[in-house]
Amino acid sequence: MSGTAGDAxxxxxxxxxxxxxxxxxxxxxSAAGWLLDAIREGTLRLxxxxxxxxxxxxxxxxxxxxxxxxxxxxxxxxDRYEGTADPAAFAFVEDADxxxxxxxxxxxxxxLVTLDEHLLGVRExxxxxVVTPREYRDLLSAPRGSDTPPPG
Numbered sequence: 001m002s003g004t005a006g007d008a009x010x011x012x013x014x015x016x017x018x019x020x021x022x023x024x025x026x027x028x029x030s031a032a033g034w035l036l037d038a039i040r041e042g043t044l045r046l047x048x049x050x051x052x053x054x055x056x057x058x059x060x061x062x063x064x065x066x067x068x069x070x071x072x073x074x075x076x077x078x079d080r081y082e083g084t085a086d087p088a089a090f091a092f093v094e095d096a097d098x099x100x101x102x103x104x105x106x107x108x109x110x111x112l113v114t115l116d117e118h119l120l121g122v123r124e125x126x127x128x129x130v131v132t133p134r135e136y137r138d139l140l141s142a143p144r145g146s147d148t149p150p151p152g
Contacts, residue, residue, distance in 0.1 A: 040074065
């Protein structure tokens with residue numbers, strides 16, 4: 001990020017579940033594709049840690065039509081979270097592999113964007129904002145002063 005404090009508001013921060021990256025690979029003009037474009041353009045920050053990046057690279061690399069897709073440019077060093085995220089605190093999420101995304105969003109205050117029913121289904125059980133790619137895009141395009149709460 002460039003500039004000095006006060007130049008512009010900070011870019012909104014998101015944690016992306018791997019399924020959003022996969023969806024964008026298959027449908028680049030979808031809301032998921034829009035999110036990846038916004039991250040690449042620097043208008044949106046992808047907050048990540050080693051565990052979330054490792055999963056995304058592993059899953060994308062296993063899908064033949066996506067295996068050569070470059071996702072490394074999404075993972076900017078300055079947006080890497082080096083603190084502690086506690087997946088065990090989210091034991092109410094049925095799929096243990098999904099907990100790391102919710103834990104990272106909780107630790108960083110970012111919005112979790114997912115297409116996973118295990119995560120979407122626990123919205124009422126967590127203070128973390130959990131949304132679909134389309135919901136997130138709609139939040140960002142809501143007019144200022146509307147009763148739609150801002151992301152984050």
